[in-house]
Amino acid sequence: MRGNDAQMLVLTVLAAEPLHGYAINTAIEALTGSRLGAGSLYGALARLESHGLIEPDSADTDERRTVRITDAGRNTLRAELEQMARVAQAGLRALGFA
Amino acid sequence: MRVSTALVRLYPPAIRERWGxxxxxxxxxxxxxxxxxxxxxxxxxxxxxxxxxxxxxxxxSRVVATALVAVSVVLTLWLRAAGVGSLSATVDRPASSAWLVPILAGFALATPLPRRSGLGRLVTIVIRTLAAPALSFGFLCLLANLGAFDHPAGVTRVLFVGCYWATLFFGGIRICVLVARAGRVVVMPSAHRLHIALLLVATGLAFAAAQSLALALRTSFDLGSVMLICALATSAAALLVTGLDLRRRRP
Structure with a gap:
């Protein structure tokens, strides 16, 4: 998953709660200020599901296919975020801000 | 048709069904x-x-096999239209058609196997799907062999050529439809078999592109040959990427 912003963003917003596609993009817009294109968003959802990082929500009664993050997805997201935090800290230190 | 509907139709069927x-x-x-x-x-x-x-x-497997046939039909018609002699074997250049060997091997691997229980249904599907193009082709052969139109000119010639290409396109489309329909009553090749089949077909297309490029370098480039080389190379790359990705699919 490393280096794929769309997958990372989807996992990040799904970590809070199960959402359907449009709501995922709305949450991403609230987080970053811009929406993902439909191709990027649903490509990321398909790839994350094929890797077992997200799955259809079993309690889903919405026609719009709500998905939730899996345990494997949480572990992957945590590992990615920790690595990003280490990189961010190193960068800030090098710039003299930390 | 609305643009959003048209764009959704570009997606693979499984994605359309899940997220359309x-x-x-x-x-x-x-x-x-x-x-x-x-x-x-x-x-x-x-x-x-x-x-x-x-x-x-x-x-x-059904969708990938249908897509493989669709790509092959388009390229076959293109090669037919271009009349590419550099890719056809002759007595003095017997190896010119060697690029077809991996492609045929790939198709042999990708061919679905009939189920004994569904044989009757398969025959029905084949007859229903191919009857119309077979009749069109038969009609065309009949016209060609009547002798009355040996050297058509003017409007007659345009009509003949139009009929010929319309029949080829129609046949190509129906072959794709046949694979899509028959895929429901036959045993489709496994992801592993399709993976190898796609790599073989990609190899054959890459050889064909290289052979066409070598000939163009020796003689001269024209727009038609450049477009054909690009189409062969792009198709080879696309099938290679798709074939490699199929490795990930669980059996």
Whole structure:
């Protein structure tokens, strides 16, 4: 998953709660200020599901296919975020801000 | 047809089934600025069948096999139209058709196997799907052999040529339809078999592209040959990427 912003963003917003596609993009817009294109968003959802990082929500009664993050997805997201935090800290230190 | 509906149709069937209405909603709300991203996303997903949800058993294999036949039909018609002598074997250049060997091996591997229990249904599907193009082809052969139109000219010639290409296109489309329909009553090749089949066909197309390029370098480039070389090379690359991605799919 490393280096794929769309997958990372989807996992990040799904970590809070199960959402359907449009709501995922709305949450991403609230987080970053811009929406993902439909191709990027649903490509990321398909790839994350094929890797077992997200799955259809079993309690889903919405026609719009709500998905939730899996345990494997949480572990992957945590590992990615920790690595990003280490990189961010190193960068800030090098710039003299930390 | 609305643009959002047309864009959804570009996606692989399994993605359409799972996310189609959501993609249409997203495209409809975002407007024209999302069209390019949606089309590119559809193209990317076609190259990654390992990402498709298996909505019905064997659907991925059926769709990949149909797409392989569709690409082959388009390239065959293109080669027929271009009349490429450099890719055909002759007495003094027997190896010129060697590029076909891996392609035929790939097709042999990708061929679905009939189920004994579904044989009757398969025959019905074959007859229903291919009857019309077979009749068109028969009619064309009959006209050609009547002798009355040996050297057509003017409008008659245009009509003959039009009929000929219309029959070829019609036959090609019906062959794709046949694979899609028959895929429901036969045993489709496994992902592993399709993976190897796609790599073999990609190898054959890459050889054909290289052979055409070598000939063009020795003689001269024209727009037609450049476009054909690009089409062969692009198809080879696309099949290679798709074939490699199929390795990820669980059996």
């Amino acid at each position: 209405s959501a993609i249409a909603e997203e495209v409809g709300r975002a407007g024209p600025r999302s069209w390019l991203n949606s089309a590119i996303g559809a193209g990317r997903l076609w190259l990654h069948p390992g990402d498709w949800p298996e909505t019905t058993e064997g659907e991925t």
